[in-house]
Amino acid sequence: MTKAAVFGNGSWGTAFAMVLADAGCEVSLWGRRAALAEAINSTGTNPEYLPGVELPKGITATADPAEAARDADFTVLVVPSQTLRENLAQWAPKLAPDTVLVSLMKGIELGTAKRMSEVIREVADVPAERVAVLTGPNLAKEIAARQPAAAVVACADESVAQRLQSACMTPYFRPYTNTDVVGCELGGAVKNVIGLAVGIANGMGLGDNSKATLITRGLAETTRLGLAMGADPLTFSGLAGLGDLVATCSSPLSRNNTFGTNLGRGMTLQETIAATKQTAEGVKSCESVLDLGRRHGVDMPITETVVSIVHDGKPPVVALKELMSRSAKPERR
Numbered sequence: 001m002t003k004a005a006v007f008g009n010g011s012w013g014t015a016f017a018m019v020l021a022d023a024g025c026e027v028s029l030w031g032r033r034a035a036l037a038e039a040i041n042s043t044g045t046n047p048e049y050l051p052g053v054e055l056p057k058g059i060t061a062t063a064d065p066a067e068a069a070r071d072a073d074f075t076v077l078v079v080p081s082q083t084l085r086e087n088l089a090q091w092a093p094k095l096a097p098d099t100v101l102v103s104l105m106k107g108i109e110l111g112t113a114k115r116m117s118e119v120i121r122e123v124a125d126v127p128a129e130r131v132a133v134l135t136g137p138n139l140a141k142e143i144a145a146r147q148p149a150a151a152v153v154a155c156a157d158e159s160v161a162q163r164l165q166s167a168c169m170t171p172y173f174r175p176y177t178n179t180d181v182v183g184c185e186l187g188g189a190v191k192n193v194i195g196l197a198v199g200i201a202n203g204m205g206l207g208d209n210s211k212a213t214l215i216t217r218g219l220a221e222t223t224r225l226g227l228a229m230g231a232d233p234l235t236f237s238g239l240a241g242l243g244d245l246v247a248t249c250s251s252p253l254s255r256n257n258t259f260g261t262n263l264g265r266g267m268t269l270q271e272t273i274a275a276t277k278q279t280a281e282g283v284k285s286c287e288s289v290l291d292l293g294r295r296h297g298v299d300m301p302i303t304e305t306v307v308s309i310v311h312d313g314k315p316p317v318v319a320l321k322e323l324m325s326r327s328a329k330p331e332r333r
Ligand SMILES: NC(=O)C1=CN([C@@H]2O[C@H](COP(=O)(O)OP(=O)(O)OC[C@H]3O[C@@H](n4cnc5c(N)ncnc54)[C@H](O)[C@@H]3O)[C@@H](O)[C@H]2O)C=CC1
Pocket: 008, 009, 010, 011, 012, 013, 031, 032, 049, 078, 079, 080, 081, 083, 087, 104, 105, 106, 107, 138, 139, 140, 141, 277, 278, 279, 281
């Protein structure tokens, strides 16, 4: 039987543990608080992150990283992106020898502008063929309700992506393989920033033309960045790009979208942070995405606008006026 360790028992870690268990894996689910691990084991639910959802058999929670990691064919990493480096440094000595490390995270590291797979390879000292990424339009609550959805599993080694694909394929969860790890990771990280922008527009009372414009031009700047970084531009019209953008930018379940909506309605950054109980990756990653764009000489006006609103306190109306008064351009540049 395939064994999977999931490090991170938040909403997505728990929902993906359900997918793995439904696909027939034996799953150990790590979380840093022993009390929550005990509650998961005793109630068969995750009362904090997915209240009311009954977990399938085959998931055992633990707060002990060595116990979670033991004999795992796949080690899934799903903690907030900015905490990965520190966490993985502690877990690395305990990992099963040939385990494949799978990132479910959608962020870019602040300071280094590294993708999560780069952080993983560096900290765990593993080659590219032992690191995979799973991404796509996968709002955790909908997956936990077993609503049909598709995803992308990307790895430089296609046979590893295929192994992961069969480990997490269920009647309601359909993963496709891809070898464009860079494109898949960028799609996931930048869509959170665009999700914030669309949320802000929503909160300001703007309509669907405005939101469609942000989504489409957001995809254009994601693709520009991807091209500069060697990604396949077609990845961005797939599940990791357009698919995830559509889900995030249209759903009130998206934390990034909701965060933006609150800001657009006039809440201050501090009030918005206080109202956000879960990880909204774009709030921090908008800065590292902008950093990445600058390192590659790529113009990212929507990302820049989001940073100016979220981190520099620029009023959304002022930022919007500036975005709309940029110089005239052809669409494809
Ligand atoms: N929730 C969703 O629908 C989806 C989330 N993701 C990505 O998955 C990642 C995790 O998101 P969620 O599970 O939704 O977040 P969450 O906020 O629901 O859970 C975060 C988990 O990380 C733990 N955590 C927080 N700080 C930590 C630290 N310093 N060290 C160790 N553990 C820590 C929390 O206790 C919790 O178990 C993010 O990168 C997000 O973008 C990707 C696809 C879907």
